[in-house]
Amino acid sequence: MKVEPTETMALLASFAMFFTLLSAYYIIRPVRDEIGVMLGKDVLHQLFSIVFVVMLVLVPLFGFVAARFQRRYVLPAIYTFFVLNLVGFWIAMKTMPGSQLAAGTFFVWASVFNLFVVSLFWSLMSELWSHAEARRLYGFISAGGTAGALAGPLLTQGLVRALSPVDLLLISAVLLLVSMLAGILVRRLRPGQEGAETDLAVGGIFDGAVKVFTTPMFLYIALFVFLANVVGTFFYLEQARLVALTIPDTTTRVEFFAGRDLAVSIATLLIELFGTARVLQRFGLTAALLALPMTAAFGTLLLSFDAALWVVAAVMVAERVVAFALANPAVKVIYTLAQPDEKYKVQNFIDTVVYRGGDASSSWVYGAAGGGLGFASGTIAAVAIPLVGLWLWVAKNLGREHSRHAAEKA
Template sequence: MTTQDPTPAASVSRLRRIVSVEPHEVAALLASFAMFFALLSAYYIIRPVRDEIGVTLGKEALHQLFTVVFFVMVALVPLFGFVASRFPRRLVLPAVYIFFASNLVVFWFAMRAAPDNLWAAGTFFVWGSVFNLFVVSLFWSLMSELWSQDEAKRLYGFISAGGTAGALAGPLLTRGLVRLLAPPDLLLVSAALLFASMSAGLAVRSLRPKRNEREMEPAGGGILEGAVKVFTTPIFARIALFVFLANVVGTFFYLEQARVVALSIPGSAARIAFFSGRDLTVSVATFLIEVFGTARVLRRFGLTTALIALPATALLGTLALSFDAALWVVAAVMVAERVVAFSLANPAIKVLYTLATTDEKYKVQNFIDTVVFRGGDATSGWLYAFLSGGAGFAASTTAAVAMPMVLAWFWVAQRLGAGHRRHEAAIS
């Protein structure tokens, strides 16, 4: 029996003009959109502060911090595995979100007491790098649990647009509130939005009763099961390799951006404005593609096309930076890479998880989204420092190493798409 959707018919009709949603899915879809909106609004309020801390600390400190972030992730994965294995799935996401919201309150106290403390700044950079991956990974674990593969192909673009709208609202909200509040007070706003996201997540569960009948059961298995399955299951190994290579190359671009911005833009306020403007551009372009293009690409051209689009963009970016690493080139490459990642590649990866078992949706996805993702950061940071000698893409060795990784990334994307087609055929 289908759950009655309380959304007015006129609103359903207008929504169906832009997304292929069934009437009984509308309320859950809007709650999913709202959850991701509040979640990324919470993160993007504090993201410009994190990026400015990275520039202030310098390139040498950055690659060391990425290494610290990686080891923090490695330490947290068994803890998350314990929680997922022992506690009902319904309680895992709220518990993690409340934990991170309380962290924001602690940082608010610390920054109020010692605003110029470098240790506090470095700790916040590490924390921010851990926070965004864990909360977003848990969001997508919930989505893959509650939406089927066919539903995901139709609806993930619109749900992703909720996050992009949040990424757009966050910087705008920051610019408005910073005139009224001291910068540390923005952390309390972020904490409030995180609570709002958690509440929307509980609403999504209540609106999808057919998909969460066993929600009070733990995910099951051992605390390291996610890591084991990544290394023993071909499709998860390919996803992990895709994410690893994506982040190695993407962090090359990020570190090049930090180097060029430090040389080109004097002053903390001007740099924060640059980062906010870049995020705004990414958010607007991504939102438009997610609403009007993502579902069409996934359904008409398939996951392989969406996956290959990202290494293709990185290839062009690597070539551009190897010829001219000017500020506008770096900014254009970062914007293009992020738009394609957020609007096409990331939704395609998330669709893959809808075919996984419940414990895989939480543990495997969390391991890849945190340890593998930040492992790419750490690897890229050390490679960049070793190869560039401080010159970034102006040093020919950096582009020479980046190019083969991009080509390997192409091959992995193609194999991942082909493997998904076989997996989908086997279970249909």
């Protein structure tokens, strides 16, 4: 990886920002997953639908706020808001232990939180780094997030028996605050285009949706993300069903989820440090995009023959490693070809409404297709396989659109 001297400090600050951001989230994630198991698969289906509705409400609200504030203020304001939310949930869960309302609200909040904070992070990166710089440096920046995703589960496993899971929320709040400060530093080190940081982040509430449905490149990104989450949520719901059947203890379940996240983080970090940039530069973005639906196709076939917990856990680890190390960096590189305002409004719409729309759609289909038996019934696999085929077609066309736009921009 070639790094210019003028890029070094901003690159390290970007790495640190993503490290602390995902450390904060991966402390929250096992707690959220355990709440999902505790509430049960029937409630979980409803919660995914609620998450989608919340997204539909929040995205226009985000557009309203971002259209009235300069871009340099949007990320710090939203990150500060989420820090205060974490403190509020800590107080609520301490004063109302065992409350299903508080637990369900936290599950919905955590499912919204991770998308907004990560989407805003990558919007900042695509604003401040050029397309050529992104191809060189996004692998290293992504490795910062993966290192954070490694540190989060390690902290969780180390502290979950000394502290209650609720107390971990305060540690997450501190890490998120540090991430916000690192983001302010990155912008100071790389102010971007002259005057860009004082521009408004978006022009209108529904501009992102209009751009998605009128621009082929954005439409293929949206379809890629949607299908990824439909298929991925099949695996997630199957895992929740099997965990509830095989692991009765709450603390053991939190440790299981943290251990799974730890395995993902170690494998992803190694690929990002030594393979992501090489794959993107040598084989191109299309190969990186195709790797994810191909992994999901193999996992779907495997689960259709043996729907056991260790199998679905292995499939989820493999799918998330490929997503984090190859597919996600490829999509983020594509966003660098967008106009400055599109990097916020389009990316935010896709990373929130489209992303959670995939989750909600998957939960509806999973329930209708006999989710109580999961992949063991054969019906889920029969639904997933055609979706994976469509996903492969979308990935190929997205790679072609990227090549065309990159050539035009060059």
